[in-house]
Amino acid sequence: MSMQSVVPSLSRRQSTSAGQRxxxxxxxxxSIELMGARMSYSRNAxxxxxxxxxxxxxxxxxGAVRICKLLDDGRRQITAFxxxxxxFGLEVGNTHRFTAEAIVDSSIVVVKRSTVVALAARDGDMAxxxxxxxxxxxxxxxxHMLLLGCLSAxxxxxxxxxxxxxxxxxxxxxxxxxARQDIADxxxxxxxxxxxxxxxxxxxxxxxLLTSRRIVLRDRAVLKRLNA
Amino acid sequence: MSMQSVVPSLSRRQSTSAGQRxxxxxxxxxSIELMGARMSYSRNAxxxxxxxxxxxxxxxxxGAVRICKLLDDGRRQITAFxxxxxxFGLEVGNTHRFTAEAIVDSSIVVVKRSTVVALAARDGDMAxxxxxxxxxxxxxxxxHMLLLGCLSAxxxxxxxxxxxxxxxxxxxxxxxxxARQDIADxxxxxxxxxxxxxxxxxxxxxxxLLTSRRIVLRDRAVLKRLNA
DNA sequence: CGATAATTTGATTTTTCTCAAGACGCGTGG
DNA sequence: CCACGCGTCTTGAGAAAAATCAAATTATCG
Numbered sequence: 001m002s003m004q005s006v007v008p009s010l011s012r013r014q015s016t017s018a019g020q021r022x023x024x025x026x027x028x029x030x031s032i033e034l035m036g037a038r039m040s041y042s043r044n045a046x047x048x049x050x051x052x053x054x055x056x057x058x059x060x061x062x063g064a065v066r067i068c069k070l071l072d073d074g075r076r077q078i079t080a081f082x083x084x085x086x087x088f089g090l091e092v093g094n095t096h097r098f099t100a101e102a103i104v105d106s107s108i109v110v111v112k113r114s115t116v117v118a119l120a121a122r123d124g125d126m127a128x129x130x131x132x133x134x135x136x137x138x139x140x141x142x143x144h145m146l147l148l149g150c151l152s153a154x155x156x157x158x159x160x161x162x163x164x165x166x167x168x169x170x171x172x173x174x175x176x177x178x179a180r181q182d183i184a185d186x187x188x189x190x191x192x193x194x195x196x197x198x199x200x201x202x203x204x205x206x207x208x209l210l211t212s213r214r215i216v217l218r219d220r221a222v223l224k225r226l227n228a
Numbered sequence: 229m230s231m232q233s234v235v236p237s238l239s240r241r242q243s244t245s246a247g248q249r250x251x252x253x254x255x256x257x258x259s260i261e262l263m264g265a266r267m268s269y270s271r272n273a274x275x276x277x278x279x280x281x282x283x284x285x286x287x288x289x290x291g292a293v294r295i296c297k298l299l300d301d302g303r304r305q306i307t308a309f310x311x312x313x314x315x316f317g318l319e320v321g322n323t324h325r326f327t328a329e330a331i332v333d334s335s336i337v338v339v340k341r342s343t344v345v346a347l348a349a350r351d352g353d354m355a356x357x358x359x360x361x362x363x364x365x366x367x368x369x370x371x372h373m374l375l376l377g378c379l380s381a382x383x384x385x386x387x388x389x390x391x392x393x394x395x396x397x398x399x400x401x402x403x404x405x406x407a408r409q410d411i412a413d414x415x416x417x418x419x420x421x422x423x424x425x426x427x428x429x430x431x432x433x434x435x436x437l438l439t440s441r442r443i444v445l446r447d448r449a450v451l452k453r454l455n456a
Numbered sequence: 457c458g459a460t461a462a463t464t465t466g467a468t469t470t471t472t473c474t475c476a477a478g479a480c481g482c483g484t485g486g
Numbered sequence: 487c488c489a490c491g492c493g494t495c496t497t498g499a500g501a502a503a504a505a506t507c508a509a510a511t512t513a514t515c516g
Contacts, residue, residue: 069374077377079370092363097370121352131359135320138362141369142307142325146297148376149305149416153504180463188377190505195464212463212513381472408495418473423496440480440495 028129029087032059036111041102050099054091056110060084063106064177067098078186083167103178148188156187157197158226165217172217256357257315260287264339269330278327282319284338288312291334292405295326306414311395331406376416384415385425386454393445400445
């Protein structure tokens with residue numbers, strides 16, 4: 001697993017075009033690109049590991065990332081996926097408590113945590129943005145707990161497809177970056193149950209499976225009704 | 229549900245004894261008592277509701293609180309329990325996204341959110357503490373997701389008892405403040421499964437059930453091995 | 457084209473849920 | 487003090503959901 005093909009590339013601090021003040025315009029999270037280095041991670045590469053010091057903060061440019069924890073006996077829980085434009089790896093303490101891995105070959109901007117924390121110490125608004133980001137993560141986790149605690153397999157898969165669909169594309173069609181096993185570990189199901197449930201949703205005409213990865217949402221009403 | 233027997237009582241800003249600087253000594257969370265009003269909530273009273281404006285921040289003095297969300301069809305997920313000494317209700321945005329209810333008659337300190345947020349705007353360390361608190365909540369949610377996504381019924385109940393045991397008492401014996409139904413909704417199980425699992429753990433000599441609520445942890449090793 | 461990984465499908469088992477009933481605990485009022 | 491009622495908890499039997507085991511099919515890559 002996780003072959004080490006991390007290729008750092010130097011594309012930092014490209015001069016901002018005249019008169020822009022990206023810090024104010026987009027806040028931290030719009031301007032991370034300007035402060036960090038672009039890195040490439042190949043499929044299944046580990047970006048950071050459980051219990052490692054949290055030295056960096058990451059933003060996905062392209063590709064996709066999974067945040068997960070592996071239990072001793074091999075069971076795995078994926079707590080989040082991160083798609084292009086999203087930020088991950090922000091910790092308040094100084095160690096990571098989960099592992100981050102590239103799901104497909106991914107391009108990611110990396111910023112030193114110390115830089116950001118120092119910024120926040122001087123700038124109250126920046127501090128607030130960091131807090132808000134952690135709060136957003138928390139909210140997503142709470143949503144996900146609802147899913148894991150209350151929903152049936154069919155409801156979980158439907159909720160998942162709606163969620164990813166919204167994040168991946170404005171239209172009804174999109175390509176899943178992750179394998180069935182990843183989906184299963186995210187939804188707390190087995191790969192077989194995920195597969196069967198997708199087939200079932202297709203028979204119900206709620207979705208279309210152009211290929212196993214390429215999905216069309218045909219009937220959002222049905223999918224949403226499955227949700228709470 | 230949730231009878232309105234909220235009894236505010238005025239015990240605020242009791243003069244700090246000479247020379248103490250509780251702000252610096254305990255930080256925000258040690259000194260909340262000094263900034264807020266004590267309130268009493270009776271069993272099953274709602275402390276705040278889903279989608280209500282988040283005007284206050286709360287600290288449990290005595291009793292216990294559940295944070296939950298109710299789905300349309302009656303399914304309920306409890307995302308957290310709060311025991312004496314613990315803080316809840318802190319939101320970054322200005323609405324609550326869950327409901328908080330007293331599990332038993334509870335005494336709770338209530339502080340205006342605006343007070344705390346204003347404090348944080350002036351004091352970077354305070355801001356950091358708020359962030360840290362949200363991060364702790366996040367971490368707990370992530371732990372809980374692991375439980376909901378990966379563990380069997382027996383593992384969940386064992387993990388729950390260890391967790392509550394640690395928070396309730398230094399010894400091995402403690403009284404559960406919540407009913408079986410609350411435990412079930414927290415663990416993503418049914419009340420029957422929780423009950424059966426407890427009986428089974430007792431037969432395994434992992435725990436003792438002095439009464440249905442009073443628990444003794446007899447064999448932590450067994451309980452922990454059930455955990456990850 | 458062949459090898460390997462990913463996905464789907466089928467048959468069976470296990471776990472957990474559901475429905476139903478009984479036991480227990482506790483406060484109230486006779 | 488006891489009987490009653492009510493809410494909570496436990497237990498049992500059967501049903502349902504999802505997991506497991508096994509195999510077939512399909513996609514991917516050199």
